[in-house]
Amino acid sequence: MSASNLFLTSGTADKKAYVEMMGAMVDAIASAMDHPKAYAGMGPYELRAAVHTDELLPEKGCGFEAILEEVKARILPNLVRPMSTDYMAHLHSAVLMESIAAELVIATFNQSMDSWDQAPVATEIEVEVIRNLCKMYGYDENSDGVFTSGGSQSNLSGLLLARDWFCNEKCGHDVKKSGLPADFRKFRMYSSEVAHFSMEKSAHLMGMGYEAVVKVPVDSNMRMDVAKLRELIEADIKAGNKPFCVAATVGTTDFGSIDPLAELRQICDEYGMWLHADAAYGSGVVMSEKYAHRVAGLAKCDSITVDFHKMFLLPISCSASLIRDKRYFDALTIHADYLNREEDEEDGYINLVNKSMQTTRRFDALKVWISFRMRGRDGWSEMITKCIDNADYFYSILKKRDDVEVVVAPEISSVVFRLLPVPGSSEDADTMNKRIRRKLLHHKGVVIGQTVCNGNVCLKFTLLNPLQSTAKLDELLDLILSLR
Numbered sequence: 001m002s003a004s005n006l007f008l009t010s011g012t013a014d015k016k017a018y019v020e021m022m023g024a025m026v027d028a029i030a031s032a033m034d035h036p037k038a039y040a041g042m043g044p045y046e047l048r049a050a051v052h053t054d055e056l057l058p059e060k061g062c063g064f065e066a067i068l069e070e071v072k073a074r075i076l077p078n079l080v081r082p083m084s085t086d087y088m089a090h091l092h093s094a095v096l097m098e099s100i101a102a103e104l105v106i107a108t109f110n111q112s113m114d115s116w117d118q119a120p121v122a123t124e125i126e127v128e129v130i131r132n133l134c135k136m137y138g139y140d141e142n143s144d145g146v147f148t149s150g151g152s153q154s155n156l157s158g159l160l161l162a163r164d165w166f167c168n169e170k171c172g173h174d175v176k177k178s179g180l181p182a183d184f185r186k187f188r189m190y191s192s193e194v195a196h197f198s199m200e201k202s203a204h205l206m207g208m209g210y211e212a213v214v215k216v217p218v219d220s221n222m223r224m225d226v227a228k229l230r231e232l233i234e235a236d237i238k239a240g241n242k243p244f245c246v247a248a249t250v251g252t253t254d255f256g257s258i259d260p261l262a263e264l265r266q267i268c269d270e271y272g273m274w275l276h277a278d279a280a281y282g283s284g285v286v287m288s289e290k291y292a293h294r295v296a297g298l299a300k301c302d303s304i305t306v307d308f309h310k311m312f313l314l315p316i317s318c319s320a321s322l323i324r325d326k327r328y329f330d331a332l333t334i335h336a337d338y339l340n341r342e343e344d345e346e347d348g349y350i351n352l353v354n355k356s357m358q359t360t361r362r363f364d365a366l367k368v369w370i371s372f373r374m375r376g377r378d379g380w381s382e383m384i385t386k387c388i389d390n391a392d393y394f395y396s397i398l399k400k401r402d403d404v405e406v407v408v409a410p411e412i413s414s415v416v417f418r419l420l421p422v423p424g425s426s427e428d429a430d431t432m433n434k435r436i437r438r439k440l441l442h443h444k445g446v447v448i449g450q451t452v453c454n455g456n457v458c459l460k461f462t463l464l465n466p467l468q469s470t471a472k473l474d475e476l477l478d479l480i481l482s483l484r
């Protein structure tokens, strides 16, 4: 592996170097798995010192063998291992093996999804995958979608189309051409108080600011309270504001709760509003034969955020933004002489940049194409069902205890709970729950989540790993209880 091998080409020496380099890295990765815990334990100061380097760009390069040794010594051992059943802090998943192989194709050929001539077969595959996804979520042939970098971008994309739709169709104003209308401060969108912060971020990026986001209270199941939503919309209309969108959450980040889509659809129709579904988490539920009915309402939403790098177990990044009526993608279309010429498009060349906020973009659709076809409905249903069943089980064992409080029965695969101090302890519950999470991270190699609910510090299990077992969940609970 000499420095003269720059690229994988048709040359024999390049092919050999490629196979050797990939092989050596694969071996190093496999060996790193000899440490079974989710995290090796170093704290931030120690880790910072361990990776400190004065010379990112040394005078003379050290060669691949030497850098591989450094990667083995300093980096691989300190990575968190989302594939571990001790890892359940966030919506951050293990990745399916075939999708890692897909990443090798994606990186090696480096197709860029903006124009057909940079990604011919990749464009056609993404179009195929999107068409099938639309069908899977109950959309008809007028729908469309595009792959994005993640749920945050998919949300921004959906909300932007919502705003432009509203301005075009309800106010006769073209935002794309003229910018925000004079009364933009009156625009209001509604999401629940436990919705993702990308709602506020999107409102800011769209020039309307956080004040445009009305936080709707949730019911005791952490779902948007529809009666409160109606009151808030009525009050806004009375005050001269302009409600344009409800952003429902299908699987809230902390609780996995699902807003009542059928009722929200009715309200949106009544008031002439767009219904966006942030299903970054809950989009995966559609794969479970047993639980798919919980997200059936997605079919009635005007736009859907799907994340494949959460429940779907595919490598970051992998997400899609789906739109019920493809005409509204026009908001993101702009033609450039060098890239997406209209004359080519008339001849059948598809330039996906026309639907995307990104220009240069990864061929992430390949991971979905490979993994869906390889595992099929059966394989997928089994994996997703297992995760949801695990959450049900964990909830049921917590529910039986009087020294643990559980916030809400899980609708997907997250369980939020808090330990109560043993009687006579001088430590308050918040301090104790925080202490236990840190202890697990640094001393037990176990990575779990922490959040705040109703003002109380809580712990969280996000169960995305189909290899997780009820026996292991019992064991983890015992471990946690022993740390009180």
Ligand SMILES: *Cc1c(COP(=O)(O)O)cnc(C)c1O
Binding pocket: 091, 149, 150, 151, 152, 153, 155, 195, 196, 198, 249, 251, 252, 253, 278, 279, 280, 281, 307, 319
């Ligand atoms: C994770 C998440 C997002 C953000 O998605 P990214 O892929 O991290 O950008 C948005 N909404 C919800 C409900 C999420 O759980």
